[in-house]
Amino acid sequence: MAARCVVTLLMVFLLFTETSVAVTYMSKLIHRFSDEAKSFWVSRKGNVSWPKQRNVEFFRLLLSGDLNRQRMKIGSQNQLLVPSEGSETFSYGNELGWLHYTWIDIGTPNVSFLVALDAGSSLLWVPCDCIQCAPLSSYHYMLDRDLSEYSPSVSSTSKRLSCSRQLCDLHANCKSLKEPCPYIVNYSSANTSSSGFLFEDQLHLASVGEHAPQSSVQASVVIGCGRKQSGSYLDGDAAPDGLMGLGLGDISVPSMLAKAGLVPNSFSICFHENYSGRILFGDQGLATQQSTSFLPYNGKYITYLVEVKSYCVGSSCLKQTGFQALVDSGTSFTYLPSEIYEKVVLEFDNRVNATSFGIEGFPYCYEASSPELLNIPHMELVFAMNQSFIITNPMFQLPNYQGVTVYCLGIHPTYEELGIIGQNLMTGYRMVFDRENLKLGWSHSNCQDTSDKKRVHLTPPPDDISPNPLPTNEQQSTPSPHAIAPAVAVRAPSKHSASMPLLIPSQLSMVSLLLPLMTLCAGQLI
Numbered sequence: 117m118a119a120r121c122v123v124t125l126l127m128v129f130l131l132f133t134e135t136s137v138a139v140t141y142m143s144k145l146i147h148r149f150s151d152e153a154k155s156f157w158v159s160r161k162g163n164v165s166w167p168k169q170r171n172v173e174f175f176r177l178l179l180s181g182d183l184n185r186q187r188m189k190i191g192s193q194n195q196l197l198v199p200s201e202g203s204e205t206f207s208y209g210n211e212l213g214w215l216h217y218t219w220i221d222i223g224t225p226n227v228s229f230l231v232a233l234d235a236g237s238s239l240l241w242v243p244c245d246c247i248q249c250a251p252l253s254s255y256h257y258m259l260d261r262d263l264s265e266y267s268p269s270v271s272s273t274s275k276r277l278s279c280s281r282q283l284c285d286l287h288a289n290c291k292s293l294k295e296p297c298p299y300i301v302n303y304s305s306a307n308t309s310s311s312g313f314l315f316e317d318q319l320h321l322a323s324v325g326e327h328a329p330q331s332s333v334q335a336s337v338v339i340g341c342g343r344k345q346s347g348s349y350l351d352g353d354a355a356p357d358g359l360m361g362l363g364l365g366d367i368s369v370p371s372m373l374a375k376a377g378l379v380p381n382s383f384s385i386c387f388h389e390n391y392s393g394r395i396l397f398g399d400q401g402l403a404t405q406q407s408t409s410f411l412p413y414n415g416k417y418i419t420y421l422v423e424v425k426s427y428c429v430g431s432s433c434l435k436q437t438g439f440q441a442l443v444d445s446g447t448s449f450t451y452l453p454s455e456i457y458e459k460v461v462l463e464f465d466n467r468v469n470a471t472s473f474g475i476e477g478f479p480y481c482y483e484a485s486s487p488e489l490l491n492i493p494h495m496e497l498v499f500a501m502n503q504s505f506i507i508t509n510p511m512f513q514l515p516n517y518q519g520v521t522v523y524c525l526g527i528h529p530t531y532e533e534l535g536i537i538g539q540n541l542m543t544g545y546r547m548v549f550d551r552e553n554l555k556l557g558w559s560h561s562n563c564q565d566t567s568d569k570k571r572v573h574l575t576p577p578p579d580d581i582s583p584n585p586l587p588t589n590e591q592q593s594t595p596s597p598h599a600i601a602p603a604v605a606v607r608a609p610s611k612h613s614a615s616m617p618l619l620i621p622s623q624l625s626m627v628s629l630l631l632p633l634m635t636l637c638a639g640q641l642i
């Protein structure tokens with residue numbers, strides 16, 4: 117207890133360093149059956165390598181004590197906040213890079229944006245006073261409404277964030293402290309970036325507290341006025357209408373909501389197999405959920421890193437299968453350090469009642485008319501304190517691969533020390549990113565709406581482990597792409613350097629605009 121307080125206090129005083137970061141993070145997901153994915157996997161031969169980490173010393177965490185005090189004053193312990201248009205999240209599959217999105221409303225009068233949800237970065241930016249933005253017309257994305265552009269001068273509640281403000285990481289670039297604060301975020305995919313100026317404006321939310329009627333809540337947040345996008349964000353492959361970073365940086369929406377005392381410093385996301393889902397700000401999950409502590413990386417809590425003690429297949433946990441992993445909602449498959457992967461797939465393959473063969477970088481695929489015939493073994497990650505994360509569905513289905521139905525394992529090796537717990541493992545769980553207590557929580561969920569003031573409905577914990585974690589027959593028989601698990605996570609390497617040439621000269625410090633996830637885990641999958 118005491119130790120944690122000290123740690124927390126210390127972290128509050130972590131300072132920026134001048135040498136800095138150009139962190140880049142991007143997770144672009146493409147459909148795994150697309151030509152793009154095939155050529156990728158063929159070229160990659162399943163080898164994943166990540167840039168080495170460096171320059172990760174720039175994150176400060178919020179002061180938990182303050183938050184607790186503020187929350188007690190406001191009495192909002194049970195309050196959850198959701199975007200004013202609702203907690204629902206959407207995936208549009210390949211149309212929009214396989215990312216998950218939600219609608220948010222900003223400003224006065226309010227304007228709606230369909231923002232990509234990215235736990236790997238921290239800045240919320242939207243297309244704004246566009247010099248160079250992705251197409252915004254609905255037909256371009258087969259959406260039912262046009263996407264919008266933000267214009268701070270039209271919003272009566274917008275305020276420029278000046279260079280003098282602590283949140284202005286690029287203050288070194290300002291000629292005077294009164295100038296508007298510039299930002300540039302380089303994401304790691306193919307020259308992808310967003311740049312412009314920082315503003316403060318109202319984010320429209322709705323409270324869904326258990327005892328309070330639903331009411332609207334306005335929160336002042338920092339918004340990147342994204343005047344110029346490049347790469348995937350310019351082409352409209354992903355995030356054409358902006359991106360909401362959910363990382364640990366002070367500038368992220370979860371951080372600002374917590375700092376304002378509106379909700380606990382926590383949020384949850386839940387992805388359903390049908391590509392809908394939920395995001396809830398302030399959600400600390402259920403008392404009965406499983407959980408594990410986030411780990412510091414090089415002494416700092418900068419990203420959602422956890423430690424798996426062992427990997428269990430069937431009834432036994434394999435020896436020496438502990439590893440550290442990033443919990444990344446933006447990666448669609450799961451990656452294990454290669455030596456662990458070898459042990460796991462050997463055991464897995466031994467137990468499956470079929471002979472494996474490889475398809476384009478997925479070495480463990482099995483033909484079966486029905487998944488039951490495969491006898492897919494139970495698999496589970498065990499964390500400290502005997503907390504367990506049951507892998508409900510490690511397989512994905514190719515309904516018609518050369519005329520037969522094939523099931524492939526959605527777990528891959530990585531040649532770096534950190535694994536990634538990707539979206540495929542999270543699906544079906546309410547994943548709680550409890551930043552206040554620095555822990556990850558999870559419980560089975562079907563991602564039902566909580567705005568009816570009920571708890572998220574939980575399916576019973578699988579005491580009785582089904583030997584068949586595959587989708588139901590009904591789901592399997594659906595031919596639509598939505599019936600199958602998504603995406604090859606495509607990540608590109610990032611270059612970490614201090615220069616940010618797009619808008620701004622070099623030697624800039626870019627602190628906490630982004631969670632430097634890519635410094636830890638960038639896979640170069642493009």
Ligand SMILES: *[C@@H]1O[C@H](CO)[C@@H](O)[C@H](O)[C@H]1NC(C)=O
Nearest residue numbers: 160161162163164165166531
């Ligand atoms: C994968 O890449 C790493 C680093 O690039 C290399 O050392 C290793 O030999 C590669 N493994 C395979 C199987 O190609």
Ligand SMILES: *[C@@H]1O[C@H](CO)[C@@H](O)[C@H](O)[C@H]1NC(C)=O
Nearest residue numbers: 200221225226227320321332
């Ligand atoms: C957004 O503006 C519309 C009118 O343009 C209004 O009906 C709606 O209530 C506003 N939403 C919020 C969350 O303020």
Ligand SMILES: *[C@@H]1O[C@H](CO)[C@@H](O)[C@H](O)[C@H]1NC(C)=O
Nearest residue numbers: 305306307308347348608642
């Ligand atoms: C990124 O930009 C550089 C310079 O503009 C270009 O040479 C390179 O091909 C681009 N990379 C990709 C993947 O588009």
Ligand SMILES: *[C@@H]1O[C@H](CO)[C@@H](O)[C@H](O)[C@H]1NC(C)=O
Nearest residue numbers: 138302307309611613615616
């Ligand atoms: C940021 O992106 C620009 C444009 O693609 C690129 O030229 C530059 O090298 C990137 N900067 C960093 C620090 O990665």
Ligand SMILES: *[C@@H]1O[C@H](CO)[C@@H](O)[C@H](O)[C@H]1NC(C)=O
Nearest residue numbers: 388390391392562563564565
């Ligand atoms: C997805 O499933 C959930 C839970 O069964 C359901 O509430 C929701 O309406 C479904 N969404 C879609 C788009 O089918």
Ligand SMILES: *[C@@H]1O[C@H](CO)[C@@H](O)[C@H](O)[C@H]1NC(C)=O
Nearest residue numbers: 469470484485488489490491
């Ligand atoms: C194993 O597979 C064969 C052929 O698909 C099937 O006949 C048999 O019932 C399966 N065994 C089990 C235990 O599922």
Ligand SMILES: *[C@@H]1O[C@H](CO)[C@@H](O)[C@H](O)[C@H]1NC(C)=O
Nearest residue numbers: 496498500501502503504579
């Ligand atoms: C961990 O949990 C399993 C079942 O969930 C149980 O069999 C085992 O005894 C527990 N181990 C410890 C050390 O509590």
